[in-house]
Amino acid sequence: METETATIRVARYRPEKSEKPYFQEYKVPYRKDTVVLDALNQVKAEQDGTLAYRWSCRMGVCGSCGANVNGVPKLTCATFLHEFKGKSLTIEPLANFPVIKDLVVNIDDFMEKLLKVKPWIIRDKQSPPEEGEYKQSGKELDRYAQFSSCINCLLCYAACPIYGLNEDFLGPAATALAYRYIADSRDQGKKARFPIVHDLEGVWECTLIGECSVVCPKGVDPMLAIQKTKILGAMEAPKTMLSPEALKAILPRGGE
Amino acid sequence: MSTKKTHYPEIPRKNLGPGWWLANRHYTVYMIRELTSFFVTAFSLIYIYQVYRLASNPGTYSQYLDTVRNPAMISFSIVALGFTLFHSVTWFYLIGKIQPIKIGRKKTSPLLALGINTVFLVIISFAVLQLFIVGK
Numbered sequence: 001m002e003t004e005t006a007t008i009r010v011a012r013y014r015p016e017k018s019e020k021p022y023f024q025e026y027k028v029p030y031r032k033d034t035v036v037l038d039a040l041n042q043v044k045a046e047q048d049g050t051l052a053y054r055w056s057c058r059m060g061v062c063g064s065c066g067a068n069v070n071g072v073p074k075l076t077c078a079t080f081l082h083e084f085k086g087k088s089l090t091i092e093p094l095a096n097f098p099v100i101k102d103l104v105v106n107i108d109d110f111m112e113k114l115l116k117v118k119p120w121i122i123r124d125k126q127s128p129p130e131e132g133e134y135k136q137s138g139k140e141l142d143r144y145a146q147f148s149s150c151i152n153c154l155l156c157y158a159a160c161p162i163y164g165l166n167e168d169f170l171g172p173a174a175t176a177l178a179y180r181y182i183a184d185s186r187d188q189g190k191k192a193r194f195p196i197v198h199d200l201e202g203v204w205e206c207t208l209i210g211e212c213s214v215v216c217p218k219g220v221d222p223m224l225a226i227q228k229t230k231i232l233g234a235m236e237a238p239k240t241m242l243s244p245e246a247l248k249a250i251l252p253r254g255g256e
Numbered sequence: 257m258s259t260k261k262t263h264y265p266e267i268p269r270k271n272l273g274p275g276w277w278l279a280n281r282h283y284t285v286y287m288i289r290e291l292t293s294f295f296v297t298a299f300s301l302i303y304i305y306q307v308y309r310l311a312s313n314p315g316t317y318s319q320y321l322d323t324v325r326n327p328a329m330i331s332f333s334i335v336a337l338g339f340t341l342f343h344s345v346t347w348f349y350l351i352g353k354i355q356p357i358k359i360g361r362k363k364t365s366p367l368l369a370l371g372i373n374t375v376f377l378v379i380i381s382f383a384v385l386q387l388f389i390v391g392k
Binding site for chain 2: 013015019071095096097098099100101106161164165167208209210211214227228
C-alpha cells in the first residue's frame with residue numbers, strides 16, 4: 001500500500017509547562033487504512049511522548065477516543081486520514097468540556113448526569129431468581145434497542161449547542177439512556193426518572209437542533225429519545241395534575 | 257516514592273459565544289428555521305388585525321386594498337411567504353424524524369413524512385382558495 005505524509009495540527013495544553021494552550025504540528029506517514037488515532041499513536045510512539053489523549057479499543061466500541069476533528073466531533077479511531085487529503089487537519093479536544101491535558105477532557109459532569117437518570121432496570125419489587133427472567137418480546141425490544149447502543153463517547157455533548165450554552169442541560173446521551181430504560185417493558189422506574197428528565201434543565205431545554213444524532217457514531221438518535229420523552233411527559237402531565245396529591249395541594253381545604 | 261500529588265488547573269469549559277450558529281451549516285439552517293417563526297407570527301398578526309378591522313367596519317375595504325397593494329406590503333408578503341414555506345417544509349421533515357412511520361420492521365425516511373404533509377398542504381391550500389373564489 002502506498003504511504004504518503006500528512007501534516008496534523010494538534011491542540012496542546014501542558015499546564016506543567018505553560019499556562020496557555022497552543023497548537024503543534026506533526027508530520028505523519030499514512031496509508032489508505034490509517035485513522036486519526038493511528039496518527040496520534042505514531043506521534044506518541046516515535047515523535048513526542050508528551051502528547052496525551054484517551055483511547056482503548058481502536059474499533060468504535062469503547063467510546064474513549066472522541067475529539068473534534070476540523071471542528072466536528074468524531075471518534076478518532078473511525079476517521080480516516082485520507083479523507084483529509086489536500087486539506088488541513090486540526091485535532092482538538094471535544095468541545096463543551098474542560099480540558100485536563102492536550103486532548104483529554106474532564107467528563108465528570110456527564111458521569112454525574114448519567115448516574116442521575118438511573119441507567120439500570122428498576123422494579124417495584126424484585127422477583128426471586130427462581131421465577132426466571134423478565135420476559136420481553138421482539139417488538140418490545142425494538143422500542144429501545146437502538147438507544148442501548150450508546151457508548152458514552154460524548155460526541156453528542158460536543159455537538160450540542162444547547163449544552164454549549166447551558167452546562168446544566170441534561171443533554172443527549174443521558175436522556176437517550178434514560179429513555180432506553182423508560183421504554184423498556186421490564187422497567188418500572190418512570191416515577192424515579194420523570195422528575196429528572198422533565199426537570200427545568202431536562203428534555204424541555206432541547207430545541208430540536210438535531211446535531212447530536214448527526215454525529216453519533218453508533219446510529220443512536222438521541223434527538224428522537226428526547227422528543228419521545230417529551231411526548232410521554234406531556235401525556236403524563238394531566239394525570240399528574242389531577243392526582244389526589246396535586247389536587248390536595250391546590251384545592252381549598254374546608255374548615256382550615 | 258512520593259505520594260504528593262500536584263493538581264494543575266484545567267482549561268475551563270468555554271461557553272458558546274453569540275455567533276455559535278455560524279460555526280456549522282446545520283446550526284445555521286436551525287437558526288433560520290427558528291427565525292422564520294417571526295415572519296409567520298408577524299404575517300398572522302397583521303392578517304388578523306386586517307380581518308378584525310374589516311369585520312368591525314366594512315367601509316374600510318378600499319383602505320385595506322390600498323394597504324395590501326402597497327409595494328412595501330407586497331414585498332413583506334413575498335418574504336413572509338418564502339419563510340413560511342421554509343418553516344413548513346423543515347417542520348414537516350422533523351415530524352418524520354420525531355414520529356418515524358414504521359412499515360413492517362423498517363422505518364421510513366423522514367422525506368416520506370415531508371412528502372405526505374406537503375401533499376396535504378397543497379390540497380388544503382387549494383380547498384381554501386376554492387372556498388374564497390366560490391364564496392365571492
